[in-house]
Amino acid sequence: GFGQAMVGRLLAACIARGIEPHLGLKAERLIVEAGRVVGVEFAGGRSIRAERGVILATGGFEWNEGLKKTFLRGPLDMPASPPGNTGDGLKLAMAAGAALGNMTSAWWVPTLSMGGAQWAGGEQRSMPVLIERTLPHSLLVNRAGKRFCNEAINYSSLAGAFHLFDPATYDYPNSPAYLVFDAQYRTRYPLGPVMPFDALPDWVAQADSLEGLAAKIGVDAAQLLQTVERFNTHAASAEDPDFGRGVSRYDHFYGDRSRPGAAATLGPVDTGPFYAVEIKLGALGTNGGAKTNAAAQVLDVEGEPIPGLYGAGNVISCPTGSVYAGAGGTLGPALTFGCIAGRAAARLANQ
Numbered sequence: 001g002f003g004q005a006m007v008g009r010l011l012a013a014c015i016a017r018g019i020e021p022h023l024g025l026k027a028e029r030l031i032v033e034a035g036r037v038v039g040v041e042f043a044g045g046r047s048i049r050a051e052r053g054v055i056l057a058t059g060g061f062e063w064n065e066g067l068k069k070t071f072l073r074g075p076l077d078m079p080a081s082p083p084g085n086t087g088d089g090l091k092l093a094m095a096a097g098a099a100l101g102n103m104t105s106a107w108w109v110p111t112l113s114m115g116g117a118q119w120a121g122g123e124q125r126s127m128p129v130l131i132e133r134t135l136p137h138s139l140l141v142n143r144a145g146k147r148f149c150n151e152a153i154n155y156s157s158l159a160g161a162f163h164l165f166d167p168a169t170y171d172y173p174n175s176p177a178y179l180v181f182d183a184q185y186r187t188r189y190p191l192g193p194v195m196p197f198d199a200l201p202d203w204v205a206q207a208d209s210l211e212g213l214a215a216k217i218g219v220d221a222a223q224l225l226q227t228v229e230r231f232n233t234h235a236a237s238a239e240d241p242d243f244g245r246g247v248s249r250y251d252h253f254y255g256d257r258s259r260p261g262a263a264a265t266l267g268p269v270d271t272g273p274f275y276a277v278e279i280k281l282g283a284l285g286t287n288g289g290a291k292t293n294a295a296a297q298v299l300d301v302e303g304e305p306i307p308g309l310y311g312a313g314n315v316i317s318c319p320t321g322s323v324y325a326g327a328g329g330t331l332g333p334a335l336t337f338g339c340i341a342g343r344a345a346a347r348l349a350n351q
Contacts, residue, residue, distance in 0.1 A: 003331075006331070025042045025043070025046065026042060026043040026088070027040050027041070027042055027058075027088060027089075027092060028041050028042060028043055029041040029092070029095070030054060030092050030095065030096050030309070031047065031049070032096065035307060036307040036308045037050075037053065037054050037096065037306060037307065037308035037309040038050065038051055038054075038308055039051075039054065040054055040092075050308075052308075052345045052346060053308040053309065053310055053345035053348075054308060054309055054310070055296075055310040055311065055312060055338070055341045055342065055345060056089040056092060056093060056290070056298070056309070056310070056311045056312075056315045056316070057089070057311070057312045057313045057315060057334070057338060057341075058085075058088050058089030058090075058092075058313070058315045059081070059084070059085040059089070059285060059313060059314045059315060060081075060085050060087065060090075060106070060283075060285040060286030060287065060288075060289070060314035060315065061085065061086060061087030061090050061286050062076055062079040062081060062085050062106060062282075062283050062285055062286050063079055063081070063083045063084070063085050063086045063087075063123075064086045064087040067087045067090065071103040071104060071286075071288065072103075072104055072105075072106065072286070073104040073105070073163060074159070074162070074163035074165070074172065074281075075162075075163070075172060075175055075281060076106060076108075076281060076282060076283050076286075077111075077175070077176070077280040077281055077282060078111040078113050078124065078126040078280045078281075078282040079111075079126065079282050079283055079285075080109055080111050080126050080127060080128045080282045080283065080284055081283070081284060081285050082119065083119050083121060083123040085285060085286075085314070089289070089311075089315035090289050090290070090315055093289065093290035093298055093309070093311065093315070094290075096298070096306055096309060097300045097301060097306065098290040098291065098298050098299065098300060098301075098306065098309075099290070099291040099299050099300060099301045099302075099303065100288065100289065100290060100291065100317065101288060101289070101290075101291045101317030102287060102288035102289070102317040102318055102321055102322060103288035103289075103317075104288065105286070105287055105288055105318075105321075105322035106159075106283040106284075106285065106286040106287055106288075107156060107283050107284040107285050107286070107287055107314075107324060107329070107330055108155070108156050108157075108158065108159035108162075108281060108282075108283050108284075109128045109129070109130070109155040109156065109158075109281075109282055109283060109284055110128070110129045110133065110155060110158055110162070110177075110279050110280070110281055110282065111126040111127060111128055111129060111279070111280055111281070111282030112126060112127055112129050112132070112179075112192055112277055112278075112279060113125070113126045113203075113278070113280070114126075114127070114192060114193070114201065114203055115201065115202055115203035126280075126282055127192050127193075128155065128282070128284065129155070129179070129192075129279055130155055130254055131189075131190075131254045132179060132181075132189070132190075132191055132192070133151040133152065133179055133279070134151060134152040134251065134253075134254040134255045134265050135181075135185060135188075135189045135254075135255055135256055135265065136184075136185070136235075136255065136256055136259065136263065136264070136265060136266055136267025137181055137182050137184040137185035137188075137267040137268065137269050137271075138151070138179060138180065138181035138182075138185050138269065139151060139179075139180055139181075139227075139228070139231050139269060140177050140178070140179055140180070140279065141177065141178050141180055141219065141224060141227055142173055142174040142175075142177050142178075143173060143174075143176070143177075143218070143219060144173065144219065144220060144223055145214065145219035145220045145221075145223035145224035145226075145227055146223060146227055147227055147231065147242065147243065148161055148164070148173075148174045148177070149161035149174075149243060150240070150243040150244055150245045150251070151243075151245060151265075152245050152246065152248075152250075152251035152252075152254070152255065152265045153245075153248075153250070153251065154250060154324070154326075156324040157324075158281075159281060161174055162174050162175045162177070162281040163175075163281070175280060175281055176278050176279060176280045177278075177279045177280075178217050178219065178276045178277065178278055178279065179276060179277050179279050180213070180224075180228070180269060180274065180275070180276045181269060181274070181275050181276075182269045182270060182271045182272065182273075182274050182275070183271045183272060183273055183274075184267065184271050185267075185269075185275075186273075186275060188256075189256070191204065191277065200275075203277065204275055204276070204277050205217050205275065205276045205277070206273055206274070206275050207273060207274055208272050208273050208274075209272060209274065210224055210225055210228055210274055211224075211225065212274075213274045213275070213276055216276070217276045217278070228269050228270075230242075231268075231269065232268035232269060232270050234266075235266045235267055235268045235269075236268050238261060238262040238263040238266045239262065239266070240262075240266060245262070245265055245266060246261070246262025246263075246264070246265045246266045247262065251264075251265050252264040252265055284330060285314040285330060286314055287314055287317075287318040287322065287330070288317055288318070289311070289314065289315045289316045289317050290311050290315065290316050290317060291303075291316070291317045292310070292311050292316050292317070292319075292337070293305060294340075295310075295340060295341075295344040295348070296310045296311060296312060296316075296337045296340040296341035296344055297309065297310055297344065297348075298310060298311050298316070308345075310341035310344060310345055311337070311341065312334055312337035312338040312340075312341045313330075313333075313334035313337070313338065314330065314334070316337070318333060319333050319336075319337065320333060
């Protein structure tokens with residue numbers, strides 16, 4: 001359900017306790033009195049007192065170009081999250097003197113942008129590429145037409161490959177990349193929302209030959225042919241001596257598990273027509289922000305709690321650092337620290 005079931009259950013729990021969400025409010029400033037956070041001021045002049053404390057849980061800053069350029073270690077081109085994550089909570093924490101941690105990192109994931117898919121505000125909508133790059137009869141190439149990674153590795157770790165920096169060209173040669181696949185893939189597997197029996201959308205490049213496909217996506221045809229030929233030679237035997245695709249059991253997870261062993265993720269790209277889509281590095285969210293202690297209290301630059309200010313979710317420096325444990329790796333810490341923050345605010349209200 002893409003998280004809707006969980007959100008619905010949490011909302012139902014709030015309503016059952018007489019807690020009414022207030023929508024359409026943009027927080028602009030924390031109210032601080034005698035060194036303690038006691039409320040929030042919103043756009044339009046409205047303010048809310050919160051004597052027991054304020055909990056920041058606003059998400060990350062992956063839709064804020066200025067903050068991304070300031071903090072992240074490399075490009076985050078197409079977020080997979082809703083565009084409301086613009087760092088409002090982070091700026092509130094910074095204005096209150098919060099110390100920051102883990103600011104160079106994010107919950108990275110390669111993304112695919114579908115033409116015509118937009119958010120309500122007109123922002124480009126992108127989807128995480130979890131399955132498509134791991135299926136047989138596909139491979140990823142960079143702008144030079146070369147493979148550069150194990151396509152089936154966990155999506156968060158792929159950021160290292162996309163963020164490879166070339167000091168000679170002062171560029172990131174692997175971004176954007178292209179997922180190249182053939183007719184065998186097209187007739188068996190989905191591509192995002194596009195099923196094998198669906199008409200091909202215009203954001204998918206198609207050609208009868210690899211040379212023609214190279215021309216459409218703007219990569220060197222000779223290099224692409226060489227890359228695919230080498231890949232096919234080994235994929236026919238379900239092997240990948242270059243990047244080890246299929247060696248790990250993890251590599252098989254999102255692949256075609258009706259096929260044995262490494263064949264779940266490896267298969268030649270040799271049957272026309274051939275297809276390609278552009279892949280960029282996005283994120284499920286950033287995971288750096290205000291530092292907290294074990295009671296979810298936001299800490300100042302001296303490491304002391306800021307009285308009355310708490311945090312949970314992607315607005316804080318993630319409790320697991322930049323380590324991504326797997327699916328739910330963002331939700332578990334957010335729910336846990338949300339619970340801790342609420343209990344701590346009630347317990348420490350007068351301290």
